[in-house]
Amino acid sequence: MDELPIGRRVAYWRGRRKMSQQVFADRLGKSKSWVDKVERGVRRLDKFSVVYDIADVLQVDVTLLLGKEVERKPEAQNCIDQVEVEEIRAALERYDQMSAFFQAVPHSPPLPEMRKAVSHAWLTYQHAKYGVLARALPKLLRDAQAADSAHANSEEASHAAHLLGQVYQIASSALRKVGEHELSWLAADRSIAVSQRAGDQLLAGLASYRVGSALLALGRVRPSLEVNVNIANRLAPVGPERPKADQLSVYGMLLLNGAMAAARIGDAATVRDLLCGADQASLELGGDFNHYWTSFGPTNVQLHRCATAVELGDGRLAVEAHLSMDKAGFQAMLPERRAHHYLDIARGYTQIGDVERAGEMLLEGDRLAPSEIRCRPLAHEVLSDVLRRTRGTPPAPIAELAEQMGVGV
Template identity: 35%
Template sequence: MSKIERGERELRKVDLLVEIAGYLKVTVGDLLGQPVLLEDEDPEAQDIPAVRDALMSPRRLSRVLFARRGDTAVVPRHVAVFAEQTWSDFQSGRIGLVVKALPGLIESAQALEELDEPASRWAVSARIHHLAASTLSKIGESDLAWLAAERAMHAADRSADPLVLASAARAGTHALLAAGRYEEAIELGSSAAEWLRQDMIADDPSAISLLGMLHLRVGVAAARHDDRSTANDHLRLAEELADILDGDGNYWQTAFGPTNVRLHQVSIALDLGDVAYVVDHADDVDTTAVPVERGACHRIDMAKALSLVAEDERALAFLLEAEGQAPQLVRHSATVRQTVKALQRRAPSTGQASSPLMALAERCRAVG
């Protein structure tokens, strides 16, 4: 434990990180030192406290006490369009823009739920809260991510749409993974996948994509729980579903297809501690067919693996490439900060102040 605290030992497997967090009685996010505020290029941008205020508004506690007046009605179609635009920002790695939009979207989702119609209002609310859960998970706000995921599941239940519910369950796995609750993520993802498989329309690409992503999320959870057999089983199921699709797609913002399965094969191998495999396949996957966010995350994984075998120049190159694609995502990533700190420990002291590594460290708050 003391070696980890002093930075003399690197954490190669996520399950050890969870064990340490449990021993210290803190969350994984607390242990990694996740940022509380999210910076954006816009100085007027709202940050995480604004998202927290929207999620924890007392208006959510009672429709009777906080009945809305008629002049505050929202238009479901307009909210749905804005939500999809913000999903596009998320997949483009523009996390700051997403955080800026989330407070208003969450408040609009609540207003939609208070309407008597249309029935689609529940689906829109579920999608908004799914986006919130995914974003908050990405930046380490696991408690808020769980709250958003619970809201997504509640709205999805009311929507009576199996695809909406499957998508919301995916959000739930994101939140559970962020909190280090891997067994629960396996349970939720597996239950949702089994339920969707029985209820889905054959050859529906949306259903296939959602089912495939659920299997991938279970695979990730199993790998982080150090369950290699279960991880491989769900990877195989996802691969079979990807083969049914005609190439890579992005139904329901899943980015599901053969490329995403290959990306998960690499990231799951990293979670299982198969660093040599990841390094050997670092340049094998072409990410041009998937959204920017997925490609950037893959490069972050590659950098971490290369750092673990002290291939520091290649690791830094991957990080800078990822930053070029999605700067906000990279600069607020706990994995990036850990990797940069490992690179700094091995970097020569001369000339470090003006080096590209030090500049990156300052941008992602890995110094000071």
């Protein structure tokens, strides 16, 4: 795909958008013959205004038509590469809600179909199928934005806004995994505004959790701590009535995220307090559940005990907590959570100098959910550390994983 002529690039993106030449021509206001000549290189594209029109119809950044094509490595097929990032960015840069203020949205998917698509996207994320999710997200974002605009003044307005808020959160989480922290923050921030229109405090609370995660990834640790704790306090169960399960789940996840931020600045006392509060919420919940796609419960609290210990630099405590964890509860967790934990424990083992066990944890995570290990910049850093500190030739499985991830041995 390197250095393709612009006509071939147009044909490539038209194919990815699943548009026929006739449909593409109609949307451009050109003839099918004109499109065919452009794609074959018979007709030159010498007007920038036309190139920008093409980029708008194809919903890609114009630089992808004019610049060098991103190389797509075979081992990255299950990750989110720069092509997908640019497509997601283009979808986030759309302002269909403002356009709908002036004229009706021409097309909007039925809300029942949108609900199924959003649920499928959540499950795809929680099974760490990041490549599959990345290829679906741009269209899902555009469809959710269109649905939100189309139903803005109808009885379904809150339902459409709720779905869009969820899609923004899925995008935020996926982008953060692959190091696109600014875009992750943008998507999470969008979700907060949309969640308010949806009239759902728990969705807004979960959007705040995503904002906190993005801020933490950006190194904005204290703002991350503040947003998590402040919103958790507003959602804290009060009164004699038994709190609802979904409320406990969102509240507990905010506390856990706050604990991660506190650990990043070395505030062990706040970490203990927040973990204690989350633990109490998990006991009231009575088990591990996936309300509001949180995977919250006693097991997730244990995972965060390990993760916060690693952030505090106490690898020994993290490993001890890992070894004493309820195995049945852990095995019941979704793949993304378990593989994420193996990455945390790999870091813990490197902190106590056991690079052999650290490598084994990376391999366990890779067997369970390859994308969680191979797609995350943090995993690349940990693997590099393991290789650097391994005496002699690294074990064959580690060397193979390093080669597949493009990490130098």
